[in-house]
Amino acid sequence: MDNSLSSTSLGASSYSLPDERGRFGPYGGAYVPEILVPALKELIRGFSEAWQDPSFQLDYHDLLGTYVGRPTALTFANRLTAKLGGAKIYLKREDLCHTGAHKINNTIGQILLARRMGKTRIIAETGAGQHGVATATVCAKFGMPCIVYMGSEDMERQQLNVMRMRLLGAEVRPATSGSKTLKDATNEAIRDWVTNVRDTFYIIGSVVGPHPYPQMVRTFHEVIGSEVKNQLKKAENRHAPDLLVACVGGGSNAMGLFGPFLNDPSVSMIGVEAAGEGLDGLHAATLTLGEPGVLHGAMSYLLQDEEGQVALAHSISAGLDYPGVGPEHAYLKDSGRVTYVTATDTEAIEGVRLLAQTEGIIPALETAHAIAALRTLAPTLDRNQIIVVNCSGRGDKDMGTISAHL
Numbered sequence: 001m002d003n004s005l006s007s008t009s010l011g012a013s014s015y016s017l018p019d020e021r022g023r024f025g026p027y028g029g030a031y032v033p034e035i036l037v038p039a040l041k042e043l044i045r046g047f048s049e050a051w052q053d054p055s056f057q058l059d060y061h062d063l064l065g066t067y068v069g070r071p072t073a074l075t076f077a078n079r080l081t082a083k084l085g086g087a088k089i090y091l092k093r094e095d096l097c098h099t100g101a102h103k104i105n106n107t108i109g110q111i112l113l114a115r116r117m118g119k120t121r122i123i124a125e126t127g128a129g130q131h132g133v134a135t136a137t138v139c140a141k142f143g144m145p146c147i148v149y150m151g152s153e154d155m156e157r158q159q160l161n162v163m164r165m166r167l168l169g170a171e172v173r174p175a176t177s178g179s180k181t182l183k184d185a186t187n188e189a190i191r192d193w194v195t196n197v198r199d200t201f202y203i204i205g206s207v208v209g210p211h212p213y214p215q216m217v218r219t220f221h222e223v224i225g226s227e228v229k230n231q232l233k234k235a236e237n238r239h240a241p242d243l244l245v246a247c248v249g250g251g252s253n254a255m256g257l258f259g260p261f262l263n264d265p266s267v268s269m270i271g272v273e274a275a276g277e278g279l280d281g282l283h284a285a286t287l288t289l290g291e292p293g294v295l296h297g298a299m300s301y302l303l304q305d306e307e308g309q310v311a312l313a314h315s316i317s318a319g320l321d322y323p324g325v326g327p328e329h330a331y332l333k334d335s336g337r338v339t340y341v342t343a344t345d346t347e348a349i350e351g352v353r354l355l356a357q358t359e360g361i362i363p364a365l366e367t368a369h370a371i372a373a374l375r376t377l378a379p380t381l382d383r384n385q386i387i388v389v390n391c392s393g394r395g396d397k398d399m400g401t402i403s404a405h406l
């Protein structure tokens with residue numbers, strides 16, 4: 001496959017991973033039933049051709065502008081900066097995207113690709129329901145049938161998102177096996193794809209899954225970091241910040257921000273995982289405490305029990321409550337290019353309050369983990385240094401959880 005995919009008109013980096021087998025060092029690859037190998041090859045070719053086609057770029061950027069609302073603002077957080085002392089903090093405002101988070105950058109890209117490849121039916125799986133909503137949204141916009149698999153336990157916990165998906169015209173199918181959560185929904189989605197592979201496109205919601213999904217999803221989100229480059233030039237006459245910070249669930253909002261800066265050694269990067277109740281209790285700190293293993297069709301770090309079975313993750317934020325992580329993050333951790341730290345549930349709640357009361361922005365609980373990490377990071381830099389933190393989503397969806405903890 002052509003690995004110059006990310007050095008395109010977006011001005012993204014020439015960082016050259018994955019290799020042609022979809023590997024980020026030892027991670028990534030495609031651990032799928034043999035029957036899906038031709039479908040993945042078709043997808044590799046389809047994506048590569050589309051991304052290099054100016055008419056695809058035009059459609060993608062037109063929708064990002066007129067439907068998603070891009071470019072999103074880069075906001076100088078003056079009161080947060082003053083409060084924490086140290087580096088100047090800027091917020092990349094993905095909370096201002098249509099549907100309230102970054103996820104739609106990717107679903108727009110994938111549904112355009114599905115249409116171009118002649119697929120007529122969309123499937124997805126969702127844990128908390130946020131990716132399900134982003135997928136149902138673009139399916140409504142494109143008039144395509146949409147089936148979302150969701151663990152029946154998760155459907156119980158996330159009823160509002162189930163209602164949103166149904167209102168948008170999607171069919172939500174419960175996964176009732178195993179723990180009745182995300183990994184069971186993923187198994188159901190893969191089973192559906194195997195059965196209907198000719199006409200069906202599987203939209204995956206983060207930089208996870210078999211090759212080429214991690215690379216493709218990163219590429220669709222790199223518009224985030226590319227905009228930051230232009231916006232920082234205007235605001236500060238600087239080509240890059242000193243430090244980038246983003247929360248990491250599967251890792252897509254982080255890769256979208258980090259990707260265009262990976263080749264610039266002057267830029268440090270920190271990913272923030274969910275430490276849940278604490279690293280000695282229930283958590284979702286996959287890179288910090290996991291071991292390499294295979295989940296969702298790729299090799300990466302993974303939370304496992306003593307028998308090597310996938311362990312249940314926990315985070316107060318549904319979007320970080322995932323036992324795996326994208327394979328590129330596993331590689332970036334081992335190589336030392338990105339540093340990964342953690343924030344607990346309690347610190348995330350404090351992060352919500354901090355951003356709400358200094359900047360008038362109520363962040364999603366996922367985003368609040370990145371905000372929480374700023375408390376210790378910002379004071380270590382000096383006043384002429386710049387941090388850009390990805391404000392991945394807005395907190396309206398979390399008001400129930402937040403108010404229960406305040």
Ligand SMILES: *Cc1c(COP(=O)(O)O)cnc(C)c1O
Pocket residue numbers: 101102103130205206207247248249250251252253254319320364366367392393394
């Ligand atoms: C889903 C979600 C995340 C976590 O997903 P990534 O793939 O790690 O970005 C983070 N923030 C928000 C607001 C989300 O909805």
